[in-house]
Amino acid sequence: MKAMTVRFALAVAGAMLGTALLAGPASAQDTVKIGVTQPLTGAFAASGNYVTEGARLAEEEINKAGGVLGKKIELIVEDNKSNPTEAVATAEKLIVKDKVPVMMGAWSSTLTLAVMPKLEEYKVPMLVETSSSGKITTSGNPYVFRISPTSEMEAKAFTPLFQSLGIKKADFLATNNDFGLGASKEFSEAAQRAGVEIGVKETMDPKATDFSAQLAKIKASGADTLFVTTAVEQITLILKQAKDQQLTARIITTGGSNSPDQLIAQAGEAANGSFHLVFFTPWFPEAVKNPDIARKFVGLWNEKKYNVGGLTEGFRGWDGVHVIFEAIRAAGKAEAEAITKALWDVKVKGVNGDIAFIKQGPAGKESAQNVPSVYLVKIDGGKVVRQ
Amino acid sequence: MDQLLQHALNALILGGTYALLGIGLTLIFGIMRVVNFTHGELYSFGAYMMFFCVMAIDVNFFVALALAVLAGIALGAILEIALLRRLKGTDIDTTMLVMIGAWIALQNLEQFTWSGVAKSIDTPFPSSPLVLGPVSVSWNRLFVFAVAAALIAGSYALITLTKLGKAMRATFQDRETALLMGVDIDFIHTATFALGSGLAAAAGALLGPVFVVYPTMGDLASLKAFAVVILGGLGSIPGATVGGFILAFMEELGAAYVSSGFRDGMGFLLIIAILLVRPTGLFAQKERIG
Numbered sequence: 273m274k275a276m277t278v279r280f281a282l283a284v285a286g287a288m289l290g291t292a293l294l295a296g297p298a299s300a301q302d303t304v305k306i307g308v309t310q311p312l313t314g315a316f317a318a319s320g321n322y323v324t325e326g327a328r329l330a331e332e333e334i335n336k337a338g339g340v341l342g343k344k345i346e347l348i349v350e351d352n353k354s355n356p357t358e359a360v361a362t363a364e365k366l367i368v369k370d371k372v373p374v375m376m377g378a379w380s381s382t383l384t385l386a387v388m389p390k391l392e393e394y395k396v397p398m399l400v401e402t403s404s405s406g407k408i409t410t411s412g413n414p415y416v417f418r419i420s421p422t423s424e425m426e427a428k429a430f431t432p433l434f435q436s437l438g439i440k441k442a443d444f445l446a447t448n449n450d451f452g453l454g455a456s457k458e459f460s461e462a463a464q465r466a467g468v469e470i471g472v473k474e475t476m477d478p479k480a481t482d483f484s485a486q487l488a489k490i491k492a493s494g495a496d497t498l499f500v501t502t503a504v505e506q507i508t509l510i511l512k513q514a515k516d517q518q519l520t521a522r523i524i525t526t527g528g529s530n531s532p533d534q535l536i537a538q539a540g541e542a543a544n545g546s547f548h549l550v551f552f553t554p555w556f557p558e559a560v561k562n563p564d565i566a567r568k569f570v571g572l573w574n575e576k577k578y579n580v581g582g583l584t585e586g587f588r589g590w591d592g593v594h595v596i597f598e599a600i601r602a603a604g605k606a607e608a609e610a611i612t613k614a615l616w617d618v619k620v621k622g623v624n625g626d627i628a629f630i631k632q633g634p635a636g637k638e639s640a641q642n643v644p645s646v647y648l649v650k651i652d653g654g655k656v657v658r659q
Numbered sequence: 660m661d662q663l664l665q666h667a668l669n670a671l672i673l674g675g676t677y678a679l680l681g682i683g684l685t686l687i688f689g690i691m692r693v694v695n696f697t698h699g700e701l702y703s704f705g706a707y708m709m710f711f712c713v714m715a716i717d718v719n720f721f722v723a724l725a726l727a728v729l730a731g732i733a734l735g736a737i738l739e740i741a742l743l744r745r746l747k748g749t750d751i752d753t754t755m756l757v758m759i760g761a762w763i764a765l766q767n768l769e770q771f772t773w774s775g776v777a778k779s780i781d782t783p784f785p786s787s788p789l790v791l792g793p794v795s796v797s798w799n800r801l802f803v804f805a806v807a808a809a810l811i812a813g814s815y816a817l818i819t820l821t822k823l824g825k826a827m828r829a830t831f832q833d834r835e836t837a838l839l840m841g842v843d844i845d846f847i848h849t850a851t852f853a854l855g856s857g858l859a860a861a862a863g864a865l866l867g868p869v870f871v872v873y874p875t876m877g878d879l880a881s882l883k884a885f886a887v888v889i890l891g892g893l894g895s896i897p898g899a900t901v902g903g904f905i906l907a908f909m910e911e912l913g914a915a916y917v918s919s920g921f922r923d924g925m926g927f928l929l930i931i932a933i934l935l936v937r938p939t940g941l942f943a944q945k946e947r948i949g
Binding site: 312313318475479484485488489491513517518541542 | 661662665666669672673770774775776777779786787788790795796797800870871873874875876878879910911912913914915919920922923
């Protein structure tokens with residue numbers, strides 16, 4: 273008898289829970305959903321949070337102006353924990369449970385590459401806002417729309433600087449993943465073509481915090497320049513530890529996830545003299561292609577009192593959501609297939625510059641790639657200066 | 660040659676911190692037979708306490724260090740009384756699962772409280788390193804090494820010279836007999852767990868300012884601590900100390916002269932090699948069975 277009662281109670285509870293779950297999504301149908309997967313915790317947490325804040329600003333601005341298709345847009349943000357397995361799980365959840373017709377993510381190249389097969393499986397497009405590994409747009413996935421530059425584009429943009437900065441011999445220190453190894457390869461090849469001698473090429477685990485062994489080896493190589501490719505957390509530690517080991521080589525970071533303001537705040541004096549490739553220069557908004565949009569973005573960011581160190585990362589989220597918004601508007605309906613088609617033709621004035629897609633990868637299965645602006649800045653006397 | 664000297668110095672400094680991470684864990688395992696998965700969380704707890712004291716409420720750096728260690732001891736005592744004491748007599752699997760649960764809960768709590776973005780802690784040390792001929796080392800790391808050495812020596816003295824230490828060793832050798840001899844086993848367990856936790860918090864508070872502070876920082880620390888403890892032999896303070904230095908030298912020299920990509924692999928290769936020859940680790944203590 274008692275067992276019966278318990279079973280009955282469970283059945284009732286189950287039915288109630290089921291109804292509650294069904295009721296949830298039904299009432300949320302009057303928004304256009306955009307799925308976002310970002311590393312909000314773990315090794316890339318700082319950057320992932322900044323990108324998300326930028327995306328939220330865009331959401332707010334777009335909704336204030338009336339939204340799209342007569343509805344408000346709604347970002348559904350999932351934390352991929354800086355972990356490829358989690359990234360796949362978040363994509364699956366966003367597509368299957370939340371039924372988003374379009375996504376943005378997944379910050380790091382490794383995370384994006386992990387998610388990509390799911391895009392093909394469910395035929396849902398993803399706007400890639402940060403990742404730089406070449407493989408993302410050359411592996412033949414027609415659901416990838418990347419607005420960030422590839423490492424190859426960055427290296428190409430940097431090429432004239434080998435000579436003007438007087439680089440004779442270069443070392444490379446990169447995080448041991450698709451992003452780091454890709455950049456290390458592209459920049460060392462560009463250096464070689466420019467007649468620069470290649471010293472040592474070192475790697476580090478993406479989670480590592482101690483680089484003393486690598487830095488001692490780099491110091492012994494005697495190169496005049498060290499190219500570092502990783503996210504801001506490791507760059508901070510590398511700058512500090514390079515100073516501890518009296519490394520005199522000029523440090524240049526690639527990838528644009530270097531948040532110079534955060535480096536100044538966290539690495540202090542050790543950041544002085546370092547160079548950084550960035551894709552947005554909030555310190556000199558007049559230098560960018562669309563100064564009005566840049567100023568508007570910086571204004572809204574500061575209004576929210578977000579960390580100024582996050583501007584160089586946050587703009588990616590802003591630009592990404594605006595591109596998706598334009599595509600939904602052009603598509604005229606919130607359906608994955610129509611949005612995929614519309615994305616190819618969008619033209620958006622973004623914080624980075626004018627965004628439009630060109631084809632990359634094997635014929636018939638091309639991915640979309642934007643050609644973004646790249647800038648080099650230097651930290652001097654605790655300030656960011658133009659180069 | 661200069662490069663080798665710098666590598667040796669780096670390894671020595673790193674080894675001190677690995678040893679410090681290891682001794683707290685080895686004590687708890689040796690005396691309580693508990694695989695302490697919360698060790699890494701006590702490490703990050705210490706670092707966050709340091710961050711809170713120094714950066715949020717502006718406490719003096721050295722006072723903050725002491726406060727962080729005391730907070731770690733208190734949290735350890737609470738965990739022992741609230742969880743482990745209740746699990747006494749259950750099998751090792753149950754205890755392990757509860758500790759894994761506590762680990763994840765603590766980590767998520769840190770994430771919730773402090774967010775996932777890394778934080779840095781200001782130090783009173785000069786930003787220029789100490790230069791010794793061709794090699795150099797930061798003052799902060801030198802300070803960490805000195806304090807770690809003192810804490811390791813202090814813990815060793817506590818275990819070998821004091822009455823509490825004797826009671827701990829007695830409990831380690833034979834729990835039932837120690838109980839018959841009038842040792843308060845419950846108190847010994849709480850004291851051991853609190854001490855081990857305090858040491859983990861000390862490591863976090865010392866290394867937080869050297870590196871950056873973030874919620875998952877304990878995972879890597881925990882992995883290194885387990886490696887050190889297995890290498891040195893479970894329950895042995897000298898073993899954990901030597902193990903810490905061996906791991907650091909292996910990583911540093913492996914990264915320098917073999918490949919930096921395999922830096923973390925080097926240490927573990929050595930552990931496998933040593934365990935094949937000495938399955939109980941380098942310095943495992945004999946214990947009475949039954």
